[in-house]
Amino acid sequence: MTRQMTGAKMVVQALKDQGVDTVFGYPGGAVLPIYDEIFQQNDIQHILVRHEQAAVHAAEGYARSTGKVGVALVTSGPGATNAVTGLTDALMDSIPIVVLSGQVPTFMIGSDAFQEADTVGITRPCTKHNWLVKDTADLSSVLHQAFHVSASGRPGPVLVDIPKDVQFASSSYTPKPKAPVGHYQPQVKGDMETITALVEAIETAERPVFYTGGGVINSGPAASQLLRELVEATGIPITSTLMGLGSYPASGKNWLGMLGMHGLYEANLAMHGCDLMINIGARFDDRITGRLDAFSPKSKKAHIDIDPSSINKVIKTDLPIVGDVGHVLEDMLKVWKARGRKVNREALAKWWRQIEEWKQVKCLSYKGSETTIKPQYALERLEALTKGRDRYITTEVGQHQMWAAQYLGFEDPNRWMTSGGLGTMGYGFPASVGVQVAHPEALVINVAGEASWLMNMQEMGTAVQYRLPVKQFILNNERLGMVRQWQQLLHGERYSSSWSEALPDFVKLAEAFGAKGIICKDPADLDDAIMEMLNHDGPVIFDCLVEKHENCFPMIPSGEPHNKMLLGDAQATNAIAGKGAVLV
Amino acid sequence: MSALQIKKGSSKHSAYNLRPTFSDVQEAHTITVLVENEPGVLARVIGLFSGRGYNIDSLTVAEVDHEGHLSRITIVTTGTPQVIEQIKAQLGRIVSVRDVHDLTAEGSSVERELALMKVSGSGDKRVEALRLADIFRAQVVDSTLESFIFQLTGAPDKIDAFADLMRPLGLVQVARTGVAALSRGTA
Numbered sequence: 067m068t069r070q071m072t073g074a075k076m077v078v079q080a081l082k083d084q085g086v087d088t089v090f091g092y093p094g095g096a097v098l099p100i101y102d103e104i105f106q107q108n109d110i111q112h113i114l115v116r117h118e119q120a121a122v123h124a125a126e127g128y129a130r131s132t133g134k135v136g137v138a139l140v141t142s143g144p145g146a147t148n149a150v151t152g153l154t155d156a157l158m159d160s161i162p163i164v165v166l167s168g169q170v171p172t173f174m175i176g177s178d179a180f181q182e183a184d185t186v187g188i189t190r191p192c193t194k195h196n197w198l199v200k201d202t203a204d205l206s207s208v209l210h211q212a213f214h215v216s217a218s219g220r221p222g223p224v225l226v227d228i229p230k231d232v233q234f235a236s237s238s239y240t241p242k243p244k245a246p247v248g249h250y251q252p253q254v255k256g257d258m259e260t261i262t263a264l265v266e267a268i269e270t271a272e273r274p275v276f277y278t279g280g281g282v283i284n285s286g287p288a289a290s291q292l293l294r295e296l297v298e299a300t301g302i303p304i305t306s307t308l309m310g311l312g313s314y315p316a317s318g319k320n321w322l323g324m325l326g327m328h329g330l331y332e333a334n335l336a337m338h339g340c341d342l343m344i345n346i347g348a349r350f351d352d353r354i355t356g357r358l359d360a361f362s363p364k365s366k367k368a369h370i371d372i373d374p375s376s377i378n379k380v381i382k383t384d385l386p387i388v389g390d391v392g393h394v395l396e397d398m399l400k401v402w403k404a405r406g407r408k409v410n411r412e413a414l415a416k417w418w419r420q421i422e423e424w425k426q427v428k429c430l431s432y433k434g435s436e437t438t439i440k441p442q443y444a445l446e447r448l449e450a451l452t453k454g455r456d457r458y459i460t461t462e463v464g465q466h467q468m469w470a471a472q473y474l475g476f477e478d479p480n481r482w483m484t485s486g487g488l489g490t491m492g493y494g495f496p497a498s499v500g501v502q503v504a505h506p507e508a509l510v511i512n513v514a515g516e517a518s519w520l521m522n523m524q525e526m527g528t529a530v531q532y533r534l535p536v537k538q539f540i541l542n543n544e545r546l547g548m549v550r551q552w553q554q555l556l557h558g559e560r561y562s563s564s565w566s567e568a569l570p571d572f573v574k575l576a577e578a579f580g581a582k583g584i585i586c587k588d589p590a591d592l593d594d595a596i597m598e599m600l601n602h603d604g605p606v607i608f609d610c611l612v613e614k615h616e617n618c619f620p621m622i623p624s625g626e627p628h629n630k631m632l633l634g635d636a637q638a639t640n641a642i643a644g645k646g647a648v649l650v
Numbered sequence: 651m652s653a654l655q656i657k658k659g660s661s662k663h664s665a666y667n668l669r670p671t672f673s674d675v676q677e678a679h680t681i682t683v684l685v686e687n688e689p690g691v692l693a694r695v696i697g698l699f700s701g702r703g704y705n706i707d708s709l710t711v712a713e714v715d716h717e718g719h720l721s722r723i724t725i726v727t728t729g730t731p732q733v734i735e736q737i738k739a740q741l742g743r744i745v746s747v748r749d750v751h752d753l754t755a756e757g758s759s760v761e762r763e764l765a766l767m768k769v770s771g772s773g774d775k776r777v778e779a780l781r782l783a784d785i786f787r788a789q790v791v792d793s794t795l796e797s798f799i800f801q802l803t804g805a806p807d808k809i810d811a812f813a814d815l816m817r818p819l820g821l822v823q824v825a826r827t828g829v830a831a832l833s834r835g836t837a
Contacts, residue, residue, distance in 0.1 A: 186690060191701050195745040198689065215745055250745055375739035378732060 068238035073202040073228065074099035076239055077166065080209035082109050083242045086137050088128060088503055089113070090121040094141025095181060096168025099233035113503055113532060116524035118145050120496035122152020122223075123522070125163045127500030130483045131458055133286060135217050136163040136500065142170055143181030146227070147188065151490060153223045154192040158487025159309060160284055162221035164212050165193075171231035172200050185227045194222030200229065202237040210245030219252030220373040221284050252372060256389030256397060264344070264368045264385050265401045271342035271366075272413035273420075274302045277325065277354075280309030280486070281347020281371060281391050283479045289392035290479045293346065294318070296399055300409050303421055305333035307348050308471055309486045316475030322421065326354045327622050328468040331429035331631055332421055334620075337362050338628035339420070345369040347391045350381040351487070352649075360627030370394045429620045429633055430472055439589050441466065441541045441612040445473035445513070448539060451596050456508045457481065458501045462494040462518030465547035465618045470513040492521030495538060499525055502534040509537070509600065516542040516609075517566050526579040529605040537599050538607045543614045544569060551617045572609035579605075587611040624649035677754070678707065678728045680761060680831050683741055684749040687713050687721040691746045695723055698744065704729060704737055708763075708806070708828035720748065726806075726829050753831050761831040765809045770797040771820030779819045786812045797822075 071079065077100050081089065090113045093101045104112050115121040118140045125136030140149050146167040156163050170179040186198045195215050197208045208226055216224045268274060276297060282289050290313040297304050297320050304314050305322040314321060323330035325337055337343065343365045348354070350369075355361045361381065368385035369377055377386040387394055402408075432442045459474060460483040461467040467484055476482050483501060485493035498512035512519075519540050529536050549564040576583030582602050586595035586609070599606045621632045685691045692711055699706050707726040714722045727737060734752070741750045753759035767788075769779045776798075783790065783800050786808070792799035797820075802812055806829060813824060 191697055
């Protein structure tokens with residue numbers, strides 16, 4: 067039996083059928099019928115954000131921390147254009163979200179109507195797919211397709227643009243199982259011949275390394291479990307990109323830490339010196355590879371990725387495997403076990419001795435201080451005081467983000483939300499809101515820099531309104547720290563516009579929103595202040611005044627390979643010279 | 651990047667332009683893409699080419715299966731083998747794309763293009779144009795006392811050759827459809 071309903075009701079019904087419990091959004095003229103339907107039901111909660119960009123980042127945080135599809139609802143015109151940064155962010159980091167936007171009525175499209183924008187045109191390059199629905203009869207089917215496309219294959223953002231007259235008109239509802247999604251079915255099983263060839267390579271490799279990425283997390287918790295099993299059983303060292311932290315536990319004995327531009331010395335040298343690199347769900351991003359013609363020169367490279375276009379995009383791969391990480395790992399383990407669980411034990415032991423030597427460099431050591439809080443110290447204390455708790459971390463973008471990746475340990479997947487590909491300042495706070503909504507009882511901390519945090523500070527309103535006890539841990543150096551660092555290394559210490567002048571009093575700011583503010587500038591007070599933040603049942607802005615000119619190390623200067631890392635300030639003068647300077 | 655005078659393939663330069671392990675040879679490929687005929691699908695394909703900096707030498711598009719709502723887009727593009735592979739992979743992951751074939755790589759194919767050429771002139775030149783048109787099997791589809799419009803179909807190089815011959819004889823305008831192509835054989 068077909069059910070007749072309005073387009074607006076279809077939206078709510080489709081969301082329910084897709085198992086959606088939360089929508090992040092902001093109302094406006096072109097979505098009023100949908101908001102009217104949301105008002106008249108109790109199954110889906112709507113979180114009112116203070117800016118559409120924040121709605122999308124919150125949906126990303128929700129999606130990344132639950133493994134479900136996140137949903138945002140915005141109005142036409144400015145609502146949709148404000149969502150563009152979030153959509154691009156989700157596209158770069160492969161986060162499954164569905165954004166629903168209102169549109170002016172179909173008969174007014176193209177007339178430069180009030181709050182009209184060519185939303186599908188604007189968002190075409192920043193979504194995995196998008197739709198403009200011109201007929202209510204198609205709406206429910208398109209909505210189900212949108213969820214399918216967003217979550218299938220390499221996940222990503224999709225947008226459905228719904229004109230207001232389509233929301234008002236009635237038609238019959240297409241239930242979820244009847245929606246046509248058959249032709250979009252990305253390949254999940256890897257090619258068995260190549261998988262067997264990879265297992266053979268693992269059996270004989272002398273210096274193998276696993277290089278894992280966000281794809282492991284996107285593949286689901288089972289993929290992380292399989293990865294752990296494979297790593298433990300083979301004894302091969304493992305490093306991960308920023309996006310993949312948590313898929314293998316930081317306390318695991320084979321863990322080398324994060325790799326890349328600000329990755330650990332041992333992780334980068336292992337990548338440079340390996341003879342077999344097994345890339346699982348990562349994409350040879352330029353933050354990872356450094357100089358391409360000197361990237362891991364002696365290794366055979368295997369690449370497991372669900373997106374065929376990631377293979378051979380920047381690095382030529384010897385063993386390409388297109389498939390879902392979970393499926394491929396399962397097959398790899400099966401083949402490896404069936405062939406007698408072999409590895410080159412002797413060579414591996416020698417490889418580990420080499421890695422232990424690199425670890426002795428202790429690349430994360432820093433000069434402590436008794437008078438000022440070092441940002442690294444603040445994160446070490448935060449780690450120590452929150453370890454073992456049900457903890458989720460989000461970050462903004464910059465030095466604090468890299469320090470958080472270096473000094474915090476992640477034991478499980480879906481616990482670390484950060485903007486990797488796009489590097490969106492202003493991501494962390496709304497993402498923390500999304501995470502807290504999904505996990506009301508958990509401890510959610512946004513490690514932030516003061517400049518990034520100000521970009522979406524209006525979300526204090528959201529946090530207070532919904533009593534979301536998100537902790538905003540701001541490492542305040544009164545600088546755009548990473549910009550300042552690059553200006554020091556690259557632009558003759560001319561600090562052009564990288565000073566955060568006229569900062570607010572963060573304690574008063576918190577109080578103005580009805581939240582708690584804490585300021586801390588003495589290392590001796592830090593533990594007590596952090597405990598005060600953790601013990602407060604409500605949102606907190608923690609203004610941690612840190613050393614103003616600290617640089618983030620280790621660092622691979624742009625245009626250099628992995629084995630040319632800088633470990634501290636002494637090496638940093640004129641580190642990036644000549645043509646390396648064109649790199650970002 | 652070109653404004654910075656950076657040589658491709660050498661070290662210490664832009665990460666976005668460094669392809670040390672890949673061949674530098676430019677090849678022309680004819681790629682045929684079967685897409686769902688829905689609004690914006692052509693923009694998706696063109697946007698991919700412009701957004702990622704690929705070349706389009708020629709492009710044709712029309713609906714080929716009315717009931718199945720399928721259109722065929724035929725693109726002639728140039729790039730290194732690695733870029734061609736990327737183009738195919740990138741096209742393949744567009745949700746509205748059903749099928750991607752590289753006709754140049756997949757064996758022999760038939761490529762045809764239609765051109766209209768207006769040639770103005772009188773006297774000997776006019777006679778010569780008509781004579782050459784006959785050799786090329788071009789048809790006269792419009793005529794005045796001082797001009798012809800020729801219609802010519804064939805492979806792109808045949809059309810190039812005809813245009814080259816017509817130029818000294820008074821070629822004033824050319825319209826070309828771009829390449830339509832299919833693979834030879836039963837499938």
